[in-house]
Amino acid sequence: MKKAKDIINASMLSRLVMVLAIVLSLVAIFVVVLHPGTRTITPTSSDECKTVVVVASGDTLGKLLIDQGLNNSDVNAISDALKKSAGISTLRADSDKIEFVRATTDAPVSKIVLIPSPWKQVELTCGENGGWNCNTIEIERDTRAVYKSGEIKNGDSFYLAGVRAGIPAGILIDVYDLLAFEMDFERDVRAGQHFSVLYEENFSDGQKVDNGHVLAVQFEALRGNVKMYRFKKSDGTMGYYDENGNGAIKSLKRTPINNAKVTSNFSSRRKHPILGFTRAHKGVDFRASTGTPIPAAGSGRVVARGFNRGHGNYIKIRHNGTYETLYAHMSKFAKGVVVGTAVKQGQTIGYVGSTGMSTGPHLHYELIKNGTHVNPLTAKLPAISNLGDADKKKFIEYRKKLDDGIEQLSKNPDWFIQL
Numbered sequence: 182m183k184k185a186k187d188i189i190n191a192s193m194l195s196r197l198v199m200v201l202a203i204v205l206s207l208v209a210i211f212v213v214v215l216h217p218g219t220r221t222i223t224p225t226s227s228d229e230c231k232t233v234v235v236v237a238s239g240d241t242l243g244k245l246l247i248d249q250g251l252n253n254s255d256v257n258a259i260s261d262a263l264k265k266s267a268g269i270s271t272l273r274a275d276s277d278k279i280e281f282v283r284a285t286t287d288a289p290v291s292k293i294v295l296i297p298s299p300w301k302q303v304e305l306t307c308g309e310n311g312g313w314n315c316n317t318i319e320i321e322r323d324t325r326a327v328y329k330s331g332e333i334k335n336g337d338s339f340y341l342a343g344v345r346a347g348i349p350a351g352i353l354i355d356v357y358d359l360l361a362f363e364m365d366f367e368r369d370v371r372a373g374q375h376f377s378v379l380y381e382e383n384f385s386d387g388q389k390v391d392n393g394h395v396l397a398v399q400f401e402a403l404r405g406n407v408k409m410y411r412f413k414k415s416d417g418t419m420g421y422y423d424e425n426g427n428g429a430i431k432s433l434k435r436t437p438i439n440n441a442k443v444t445s446n447f448s449s450r451r452k453h454p455i456l457g458f459t460r461a462h463k464g465v466d467f468r469a470s471t472g473t474p475i476p477a478a479g480s481g482r483v484v485a486r487g488f489n490r491g492h493g494n495y496i497k498i499r500h501n502g503t504y505e506t507l508y509a510h511m512s513k514f515a516k517g518v519v520v521g522t523a524v525k526q527g528q529t530i531g532y533v534g535s536t537g538m539s540t541g542p543h544l545h546y547e548l549i550k551n552g553t554h555v556n557p558l559t560a561k562l563p564a565i566s567n568l569g570d571a572d573k574k575k576f577i578e579y580r581k582k583l584d585d586g587i588e589q590l591s592k593n594p595d596w597f598i599q600l
């Protein structure tokens with residue numbers, strides 16, 4: 182990717198200045214909206230001796246500390262400090278790193294740095310009284326917003342088109358999850374549709390470390406252009422909103438299982454594949470292989486879990502006073518999900534199967550509004566949170582600036598917005 186300084190030349194200068202003006206205004210917004218206070222790490226002096234250990238499966242903090250010559254009272258003091266100051270009580274194998282620092286090769290460990298993420302370090306230093314002090318340091322990151330766009334080609338899935346557009350898999354999954362509130366990927370995706378995403382790339386010391394959040398997404402769906410923007414409300418909560426500032430995250434997902442093909446749609450009259458006579462199909466069938474996790478379409482409470490001849494193993498969730506969802510033909514229920522369990526949106530409640538009256542593994546999904554079955558793929562779904570007047574005004578200003586930035590990036594795909 183080209184940096185801003187690489188793309189300056191005389192003919193482009195005037196356009197660049199315009200982009201910079203936009204960029205600067207965005208920086209002002211993002212500094213307020215997205216950038217929490219960060220601190221840099223102080224480099225260790227060169228004569229210190231440092232040992233780096235990557236936590237392996239079976240490692241415990243105690244074992245690693247004893248291996249480095251620390252005693253049991255150090256182990257206890259360090260565990261306590263980590264738990265109290267950093268909220269860390271367990272180590273994650275193959276992910277956490279620990280640095281042990283000694284003044285000289287033979288000296289006892291005087292500093293321990295736990296690195297639980299590329300953006301956070303927890304420093305433990307041994308005080309003069311033998312106690313350990315714990316200090317959490319956020320690593321300064323350089324975040325850029327990059328833009329990718331693509332088009333659905335004949336026979337494409339959104340995923341394939343997204344990969345071809347150069348959108349990283351993790352970002353695509355986030356985009357998928359967002360769009361699933363508004364779109365049915367099976368029926369709404371057609372050749373010729375365009376889509377775009379603006380997302381964060383995080384750099385440290387000039388090296389890309391990881392991708393951040395999806396900042397904006399746009400998809401030309403059949404029902405109209407779907408646009409969503411990430412925005413921070415004045416109370417500090419982040420959310421996604423449509424162009425007009427209405428909550429984009431719906432309280433329920435239309436398609437609980439991403440990327441699953443609709444094999445039978447909601448209809449008031451359908452010939453039942455097993456019963457043979459015409460009968461309403463009160464839900465939507467999604468093809469998926471046996472054992473595929475079934476996520477709850479929204480948060481709520483399990484009000485029924487059982488078996489009946491038609492549904493096989495099924496679960497019903499009450500989301501609020503208006504909406505209930507039902508999931509049928511499960512091969513098994515998720516552990517600990519029983520009648521009365523409070524579930525979160527996306528939490529696995531069971532696994533796809535073919536129990537009950539079913540001709541093959543699939544999820545039969547019903548959406549019930551005020552006691553009446555409605556089509557989950559087309560029903561108007563309630564938004565989780567909307568913006569108050571003041572936030573809405575701020576959002577609209579922010580969204581306009583972001584749209585201007587996106588417009589520039591769409592013409593100059595190698596550019597990025599420095600956040």
Ligand SMILES: [Zn+2]
Binds near residue numbers: 462545546
């Ligand atoms: Zn069905």
